[in-house]
Amino acid sequence: MTSENPHSQWDEELSRRYLDYGRYFVPAREQQMHSMVDLVSGLPPPNLVLELCCGEGLLAEMLLEEIPGLTYLGMDGSELMIEKSLQRLSRFGGRVQLKSFDLEERSWRKLDHAVQSVVSSLAIHHLDGGGKQQLFRDVYNMLIAGGIFIIADMVEPSNATGRKIAADAWDEVVRQRSMEPDGSTDALDFFLREGWNTYRYLDPDDIDHPSPLFDQLRWLELAGFVEIDVHFLQAGHALFSGWKKPARTLTAVTK
Template sequence: MNHVRSTFDATANGYDAQRRKLIPCFDDYYGTAVSLAEAGAAKPRILDLGAGTGLLSSMLLAKHPEAQLTLIDLSDNMLAVAKERFAGQPDIDYVCRDYTSYMEEEAFDLIVSSLSIHHLSDEGKQAVYRNAYANLKPGGIFINADQVLGRTPFIDALYKDDWKRKIEASGLTRAELDAAYERTKIDRMSGLDEQLAWLAQAGFSDAGCVYQSFNFVVMYGRKQEEGSRSE
C-alpha cells in the first residue's frame, strides 16, 4: 500500500486535468455512476472510498447538494486537492487512511468508489465489499466505477490495446503518457464475474454490472430493506 500512496501523492496536482483523456468513456462512465446514486434521504450520508481529489464526490454533491460526505483516501496529497475543491463547503469529512477495514458507527445511504478498488488484492476487494455492506443503511446503495480484467487473456489484451490506442491520440504529452503507463504497474485487477459474485456473497441484492466500455465498468449492489426480499 505504501507504493500506491507514493504513486498518487506524486500525481495529485495534475490528476483531474488528465482524467477525461485517460478515461475514453469519461462522460458515460461517471454519468452512469451518478445516475445510479439515488438516495431516499434529503441529506444523504455518502462515503467515497479512495476518494482521491474528490472528482466523483463533486458530481454527487451537485446531485445531492445537502449531502454529508466522507472522503477517505490513502494519499494526503490527493485529499489536499479535495479540500481545495470543497473549500467552504460544510458537512465534508476527510479521512486519510487505508479504507479496506474502515467501519463507521453511523451508517451511510450511499457508498461509492471510482478507480480505486482495482489496486487491492482479491482478498482486499472482498473485505471492502463486506465492509461496504456493513456500513450501509438498509436500502442503501453501493456503486463501484472501476476497471476489470478481461474474461480471457485475449480479451484483456483487446482492452489494453484499445485504451493505449485512444490515450496515445488524446493529446497527452509523452511524459504524461509514460506516467500513466507507470501507474498501471500498481493495478491488481480482478474479473467482473468474480467481483459480482463477491458482492452477492457480501450480502448485496441485485449485484450487477450496469455499464461497461472495454475494461471500464460500473458495478451496483443494494442492501435490502429489512423484511424485504429480492424478486
C-alpha cells in the same frame, strides 16, 4: 505500469501525475460520474455518501451540486488529493468531511453511523482478490438497509485475447481524449512512455491488481448484495453496483 516503474505502492508523485493526466486516461469519465450521481440521487434523505479514495473531489462536487441535502464523507490515502478536495469543496461548508485513510486497513471501516451509499472510483483494484472480498463484506455492514455500493474500476479480462482487446481499446480511448481539447498527443505520449496501460504491461509486483468482473459481481452477491448490475464497460473499465436488502426484506429473511 511497466516493471521498470519504481513504484510498488501509490505515492504523492503518482498523485501529481494523476492530477495532470487523469482526465485523459479514464474512459467516458464524465458519463461514469453522471451515472453514479443518478444511482445515488434516488436514495431518501438523509443521504450520506462515503467515497473511498476521493481523489481531487470531482465526483463529490457533482454529487453535492446535483443532490440537495446530500452530505459527504471522503477518504483518501494521499494528502495532496485531500488538499485538492478541500480546495474544490470548500464552498459546500459543513456538508463535507474529509479524512486520511489506508484502503487496506480495516480500522476505518468501523463508522460512527451507517451510510446510505458507498462509492469508489479507480481504487479497489489496488486490493487483491481476498482484500476485495473482505472490503465488500465490510461495506455491506456500513450501509443502511436499502443502501447502495457503487464501484467504477479496472477489471481483469479472462484470457490473453481479452487482455489485448482491453489494452488496444484503452490506448485508443486515451488517444481520442488526448486529441479532443487541442489536438495534442502529449497525454497519449506520456501514457505510452510511462507504461500506464496495465493490460499491456502486466507486472505481478505492480500496484494494480484488477480482478475479473464476473468474480467481483459474485463476491458482491456472497457479501449479501442484491440487484447487482453493470452500468458501463469499456476498455477494461467497468461501473457496477449492488444494493443492500431493504429493511422489509431483511426482516422477512430472519423469520
